[in-house]
Amino acid sequence: MTDSNNLDRREFIKATTVLGAGVVLAPYIITGKSKEAKELNIALIGAGAQGQVLVNACLKIPNIKFRAICDIWESYNLLRVSNLLTKYGHKLNSYIDYKEMLAKEKNLDAVIIASPDFWHSQHAVDCMEAGLHVYCEKEMSNTLEGAKRIVNAARRTKRVVQIGHQRRSNPYYLHSYNKILKEAHLLGKITTINGQWNRAVQPDNGWPTGKEIPNSILDKYGFANMHQHRNWRWYRNLGGGPIVDLGSHQIDIYNWFLNSPPISVMASGGTDYYDRKTHEWYDTVLATFKYKTKDGFVRAFYQTITTNSSQGYFENFMGDQASLTISESAGRVGIYKEPAAPNWDEWIKKKIIQTPVEEAPTAANVVMDVRETIAPPKHSLPVKFNDPYHKPHLENFFNSVRGLEKVNCPVEVGYETAVTVLKVNEAVKAQRELRFSPSDFVI
Numbered sequence: 001m002t003d004s005n006n007l008d009r010r011e012f013i014k015a016t017t018v019l020g021a022g023v024v025l026a027p028y029i030i031t032g033k034s035k036e037a038k039e040l041n042i043a044l045i046g047a048g049a050q051g052q053v054l055v056n057a058c059l060k061i062p063n064i065k066f067r068a069i070c071d072i073w074e075s076y077n078l079l080r081v082s083n084l085l086t087k088y089g090h091k092l093n094s095y096i097d098y099k100e101m102l103a104k105e106k107n108l109d110a111v112i113i114a115s116p117d118f119w120h121s122q123h124a125v126d127c128m129e130a131g132l133h134v135y136c137e138k139e140m141s142n143t144l145e146g147a148k149r150i151v152n153a154a155r156r157t158k159r160v161v162q163i164g165h166q167r168r169s170n171p172y173y174l175h176s177y178n179k180i181l182k183e184a185h186l187l188g189k190i191t192t193i194n195g196q197w198n199r200a201v202q203p204d205n206g207w208p209t210g211k212e213i214p215n216s217i218l219d220k221y222g223f224a225n226m227h228q229h230r231n232w233r234w235y236r237n238l239g240g241g242p243i244v245d246l247g248s249h250q251i252d253i254y255n256w257f258l259n260s261p262p263i264s265v266m267a268s269g270g271t272d273y274y275d276r277k278t279h280e281w282y283d284t285v286l287a288t289f290k291y292k293t294k295d296g297f298v299r300a301f302y303q304t305i306t307t308n309s310s311q312g313y314f315e316n317f318m319g320d321q322a323s324l325t326i327s328e329s330a331g332r333v334g335i336y337k338e339p340a341a342p343n344w345d346e347w348i349k350k351k352i353i354q355t356p357v358e359e360a361p362t363a364a365n366v367v368m369d370v371r372e373t374i375a376p377p378k379h380s381l382p383v384k385f386n387d388p389y390h391k392p393h394l395e396n397f398f399n400s401v402r403g404l405e406k407v408n409c410p411v412e413v414g415y416e417t418a419v420t421v422l423k424v425n426e427a428v429k430a431q432r433e434l435r436f437s438p439s440d441f442v443i
Contacts, residue, residue, distance in 0.1 A: 038402050039063040041108050043132070045098050045123050046115035047071035047081040050137055054112055055081060057391040059088060064398060066090040068105045070098045072221050073229075076211045096217070098123060102130045110160075110401050112394075113137060116232045117239045118222065121146030128157040133401045135394065137164040138252075139244050139421070140414045142237075147418045151411045151443050162397040162407040163414030165252045169393035171385045172333050176326055177257060179352045180381075186335060186347065187319030190293070193254055193300035197246040197313040201306070204278065205230040227278065234279040241281025242304045243269070243424045250315050252417040253326075254289065254300050257317060261416055261441045262289040262300070265434055267427035273307045283307065287424045322376075328389050334378040344379070353379040416441045 042064055044051055048071070058064050066085050071078040074096055082094045095101040110133040113123045121141040124134050134154075140147040140163055154161040167173045180186050204227065212226050222238070223229040233239040240248075255261050269285035284307065289300040314327040321341035326333050335353055337344055347353050356377035399405040419441050427434045 037063050037399070037404070039065060040110060040398055040401060041065055041067045043068040043070065043101060043105060043108050043111045044081070045070045045101075045111060045113050045127075046119075046137075047073075047077040048114065051077075051112070051114035052081060053388070054114055054135075054137075054390055054394065055085070057388040057394050058112075060388065060391055061395055061398065066092050067108060068093050068095065068101050070095040070101045072096055072217055073211075073213055075213075076208070099126070102126060102132075108132055110135065110398070117142040117244070118146075118232075118237065121149045124150045124161070125153040128153045128159045128161070131157075131159075133160040133397075135162045135164065135397045136414075138248055138414065138417070139240055140411070140418050142240050142244070144418060144422060147415050148443055151415050154411045160397070160400050160407060161411050162393065162400065163409045163411060163417075164390075164393065165249060165409045165414065165417060166390045166393035167249060167253055167328065168256065168408040168413075169396045170328060170389070171383045171392065172326060172328075172330065172381060173253065175381055175383050176324060180324060180335060181257060184347050184350075184352050186322050186337075186341075186344070186353070187317060187324060188321030188338075188341065189295045190258065190298055190317055190319045191296075192318040193258075193298065193302075193315065194318070195250045195254070195301070195315040196303045196305070196311065197242075197250065198303070198305045198309050198311060199246070200309040201273070231278065234274075234281055236280045239281070240422060241285075241425065242283065242306050243267075243285045243287070244421050246304045246313070247285070247287075247302055247424070248417060248421045250313070251289075251302060251421050252413075253315050254291075254302075255416060255420060256413075258291050258293050258298060258300075260291055260293050261420060261436060261438075262291050263436055264290045265420075265423050265427050265436070266432070267424045268431075269424075269428040282425075282428060285424065285428065287427070289420075330385065333383075334380055336376040336378060338376065339374070348379075351382045354382055355379070412443075415443060 078094050111127045113136045117139050124136045127134050140150050233245050267287040269282035271279055271283050273283050284305050287302045291298040314332050317324045322337050324335045348355055356379050396408050400407045
C-alpha cells in the first residue's frame with residue numbers, strides 16, 4: 001500500500017478514476033546521494049497517468065528542474081501538471097506540439113517520454129536528433145520496427161537512453177540478482193518460473209464533460225476519438241494489450257535473471273470479457289516460454305488476467321535448492337529453502353538473507369498426507385526500500401546523463417524484451433509454438 005507521497009501508477013489510476021479529482025503528487029524532497037550533483041533541465045512529453053507518476057518520483061530527486069512539458073490534452077493533463085510543477089518552483093513552458101517544444105527550448109539536457117506506445121519511437125528519435133538524452137517508458141514501441149529506430153538513433157547520436165523497465169534499478173531485484181543468484185547461488189539449478197499480473201475489472205477511462213480534446217487535435221496525433229485517446233492501450237494500432245502493458249515488466253526479469261532470451265513461446269488468449277469493439281487486444285493471456293541456459297532448460301509460465309486481481313503481481317523463480325518470490329510489492333519478497341539444500345548459516349552471517357521470523361511447523365504438530373512435505377520458512381532480504389517505484393531508475397538515468405553511472409536498461413536490453421513480449425501476441429494468433437532465433441534479439 002502506498003501513501004500520497006509514494007504513489008505508483010497503479011495507485012494513481014485508482015485515485016483518479018473520477019477524473020475530477022485533483023492530482024496527488026509529492027513535493028520536492030531532497031533525498032539520496034545526488035545533493036551536490038549538476039542540475040539538469042528536463043522536459044516531459046506525455047502528462048497522462050504514467051507521466052504524472054514519473055513527475056511524482058522526480059519531485060523527490062534533487063537538482064532536477066522541469067523546463068518544458070508537452071501533452072495534447074491542453075485543458076486537462078497539460079494544465080494540471082504545469083500548475084503542479086509551477087507550484088513547486090519549476091519555471092517551465094507548456095506545449096501541445098512536441099516539435100514546437102524542441103524548436104524553442106534550447107537549454108534542455110534530457111526528456112522523459114511517457115506518451116502512448118505508438119508515439120515512443122518518433123518522440124525518442126526526434127529528441128535524440130535534437131541533442132537530448134532520453135528516458136523512454138516501456139514498451140519501446142508497439143512495433144519492432146519502431147524499437148529498432150530507437151536503438152539505431154541511440155547508436156548514431158551517442159545519447160544516453162534509458163528504457164523504463166524500472167525493476168532493473170529496484171533494490172530488491174538488484175540484491176536478488178547480484179547476491180542471491182550470482183554470489184550465493186541459493187536457488188541451485190533454476191528449472192521453472194511462474195509469474196503473473198492479475199488485476200480486477202476496470203471501467204473504461206472517461207473524461208470530464210467539456211474537457212474534450214478538439215477532433216482536429218485528436219486526428220493530428222493519431223486518435224479516432226476521445227475514447228481511443230483515453231483507452232489507447234486496448235487498441236491494436238496504438239498499444240500492445242495487457243501482455244505488453246503489464247507482462248513486459250516481468251518477462252524482462254525472466255530474461256535478466258536467466259541471462260538469456262527464450263528460444264520459444266506458446267500462448268493462449270482472447271478477448272473473453274470486454275467488448276471487442278473497444279478492447280481489440282486480449283484481456284486474458286497465458287504464455288509458456290522455453291529457455292536454454294548454461295545449466296539446462298527452464299520452463300517459464302506467465303499469465304495476465306484483467307478480470308480478477310487474485311494474488312496480484314509477482315515472479316517466482318524455482319530451483320532444485322530454493323525458490324525466490326519477488327515483486328515490487330515488498331511484502332511478497334522472500335526466499336524459501338528446500339529441505340535437502342545445504343545449510344544457509346553462512347549466507348545469513350553475510351547478510352545476503354535474514355533469519356526467518358517464524359520457524360516452519362514440524363511433522364509432529366501438523367497432520368499431513370503421505371504425499372505432502374512441510375512448507376519451508378520464509379527468509380526475507382536485508383533490503384529496505386520505501387521510495388516510489390520509479391525513483392531509483394530515474395536517478396540512475398540522471399546520474400548516467402551526468403557521466404556518473406551507466407544506465408541499467410540500455411536500448412539493447414529494452415529491444416530484447418520488446419522482441420520477447422511482442423512475440424506472445426503473435427503466438428496467440430498462430431495457436432502454436434513459435435521459435436526465436438538468436439538473431440531476432442540483435443540489431
